[in-house]
Amino acid sequence: MRGFCWAGLSVTIFAGWFVVTRFSVTRELRLWDVTALRFGIGAVILLPVLLRGKRRLSAKEWREGLVYACLWGLPFVLAVALGLQLTSAGRAAAIAPTLMPVFAGAFAWIFLKEKQGRARWCGYLAIIIGLVCMVAGGVSAHGGMNPMGLIALMTAAAMWAVYTLLFRRSALTPVQAAALICFWSAILFLPIYIFGGLSRLAMASPSEIGLQAVYQGVLMSGVAIVSFNRSVALLGPSAATAIIALIPVVASLAAIPVLGELPSGGECVALAVVVGGVLLAARPARKAAKPSISATTRHTP
Incomplete structure (x- = not known):
């Protein structure tokens, strides 16, 4: 139950992130500004975790954090x-x-x-069918989809x-992993953002910057990453990632x-199919039943 609660918190924050980010990148701010606010503020908030923790991180763990940052950080x-x-x-949010x-x-199955x-597998198939129907329904209702946008979301x-x-095999804690990703x-x-003249913060209103700073820097870089990592540790990657499909x-x-x-x-119908697929994919794998005492005694010489 704790794992499902952590996953639910992640779903709520992640879902809001798509809406909040879309709100700004279609107005004054650009994706560079959103990225800078997310990781710049997140790094400042979580830096004490790396410098004042109970133990110092090894060089191997710092390199591991760099790998995580390349997978679930800046790119x-x-x-x-x-x-x-x-x-x-x-x-x-659908793709x-x-x-x-x-x-x-x-x-996990291949490697x-x-x-x-x-x-x-039935859950994964339902998720894919729901996604295809969702995209097709969106094309008929809102027009064609940009291929580059689709490729970018699939890569993510x-x-x-x-x-x-x-991360499931990592010795890092959820907070340490989040701190390393932001760092x-x-x-x-940030050097590219600052010296490359990419900032458009001066064109946005203080309220919009404040909204993005709190959501990107605090909720996404701190709370969401930690809560998702906790759900992976408690539920396992297959169940935790399946619940994320509710976003x-x-x-x-x-x-x-x-x-x-x-x-x-x-x-809407496609979303319902996705929910059904999530419920199937999030079911914990069955464990092999332990032999009963009577059966063990019966086969013991």
């Missing part, structure tokens, strides 16, 4: 932000989080030889899935009052 945020800019909040558990399950079970989903599988992403991006449902509902993006009837 991931830029890919999703590009998808948001070229599509819509509903579509972006990236929905494909992530499918990629995670497939990668880690993990058996997913018939129910999970694959990177997110790889990060999830790697390395800030080191890699499009929450994001589509939130986009109605905030952005005025009303889903079509076909998209």
